Amino acid sequence: MLRIVTDGAADMPPGWEQEYDIQVVPINIHFREHTYLQGVDLSNEGFYRLVDESGTIPKTSQPTPFQFKALYKRIARAGDTILSLHVTSRLSGTFDSAVSAARDLGEKFRLYPFDSGSGSAALGMMCREARLLDQAGASIHKILERMEEIRRNVSIVLTLGSLRYARMSGRVGTLQAALASMLDVKPIVVLCDGVLEMAERVRTRGRAINRLVELLQARFDRQPVNVAAVHARDPRAAEDLLIRARKLFNVREAILTDLSIAVAANLGPGTVGLVIYPAGE
Numbered sequence: 001m002l003r004i005v006t007d008g009a010a011d012m013p014p015g016w017e018q019e020y021d022i023q024v025v026p027i028n029i030h031f032r033e034h035t036y037l038q039g040v041d042l043s044n045e046g047f048y049r050l051v052d053e054s055g056t057i058p059k060t061s062q063p064t065p066f067q068f069k070a071l072y073k074r075i076a077r078a079g080d081t082i083l084s085l086h087v088t089s090r091l092s093g094t095f096d097s098a099v100s101a102a103r104d105l106g107e108k109f110r111l112y113p114f115d116s117g118s119g120s121a122a123l124g125m126m127c128r129e130a131r132l133l134d135q136a137g138a139s140i141h142k143i144l145e146r147m148e149e150i151r152r153n154v155s156i157v158l159t160l161g162s163l164r165y166a167r168m169s170g171r172v173g174t175l176q177a178a179l180a181s182m183l184d185v186k187p188i189v190v191l192c193d194g195v196l197e198m199a200e201r202v203r204t205r206g207r208a209i210n211r212l213v214e215l216l217q218a219r220f221d222r223q224p225v226n227v228a229a230v231h232a233r234d235p236r237a238a239e240d241l242l243i244r245a246r247k248l249f250n251v252r253e254a255i256l257t258d259l260s261i262a263v264a265a266n267l268g269p270g271t272v273g274l275v276i277y278p279a280g281e
Contacts, residue, residue: 002083002134002143003076004127007063007094008038009087009262011230012124013255020131023075025067027094027262031058038261047261048233048269057165060265062094068101072109081110081140085126085147087119087262090194112140117151117194121228121257121275126150129280146280154277156191157199157215159208161234161270163187188212189267196266209241209272216276217248224279226253233269245274252279 004020008027017024026037031050036042036058042050051057068084076082084102089095095115102111116123126147133143160166163185185201186208199215202208227245231238238256246254259271 002081002140004130005071005082005084006123006127007086009092009119009260010123010127011121011257011260013257016124016128020128022127022131023071025063025071027063028061029058029261030061044258044261044264057265060262062092063097065097065100068098069105072101072105076109078108082112083130083140083143084111084113085116085123085130086113087123088117088194089115091196112144114144114147118154118156118191120156120259120263121230121255122150122154122156122277124257125226125228150277154275155216155219156273156275157212158189158267158271158273159212160187160189160267162268165266165268212273213244213248216274220249220276222250224250224252225276226279227251228275229256230259230273230275232259232264232267232271234272237272241272241274249276
């Protein structure tokens with residue numbers, strides 16, 4: 001039996017974990033003397049409240065190998081196959097923790113840790129596709145081939161509501177050049193080779209969203225695609241963006257989902273964007 005595991009950086013609509021039997025290892029969130037587990041004892045809204053009340057961003061850390069081993073042993077039986085799909089290893093040590101756990105449990109399970117090279121809804125949609133392929137009778141090797149295809153071709157483009165969280169977190173590549181300015185710029189951030197980088201800066205929210213769409217149109221044109229609109233505390237903007245994407249792209253599948261704390265901690269409320277990759281056969 002195939003078990004599918006991911007981490008707290010995977011963004012999925014409510015109900016996907018149960019519908020597609022996806023197990024999530026939560027990220028750890030450290031605030032003062034407390035450590036919380038994302039989605040277990042701290043919700044997205046609870047996280048934003050901590051930031052609003054304290055003026056600081058709680059630290060996040062990847063799940064440990066021990067956490068992975070505990071989950072693997074809880075969900076699987078000897079001889080089961082576990083596909084463990086994780087956020088880009090260039091932004092987090094989560095994948096390394098999964099690899100370490102896999103080494104220790106390799107004699108008990110057939111374990112396949114996979115670096116998605118991305119995160120957010122791209123990771124969540126990978127998990128769903130893996131389950132659908134499994135249900136259709138695909139082998140683990142065919143499933144991994146599709147995961148690699150998505151990893152090569154996915155695009156994630158976001159625009160920030162403000163620079164506040166990015167300034168406090170300091171973890172967004174070339175955004176640092178923008179942070180030296182006090183102008184009310186709206187950075188456009190792209191995932192490039194597994195790292196978040198600033199592609200452009202514009203002066204208004206409307207222009208940023210227009211440019212976000214233009215960048216993706218230039219790449220995907222009218223080929224069939226799967227699309228996710230993602231947001232941090234701004235569902236209306238994401239809904240509007242998804243409506244626009246349906247009109248402009250040849251959309252096969254479309255979802256809307258919140259950004260996880262793992263991403264929102266670096267980009268902040270008001271962030272909105274699109275995740276797009278070519279649809280399968």
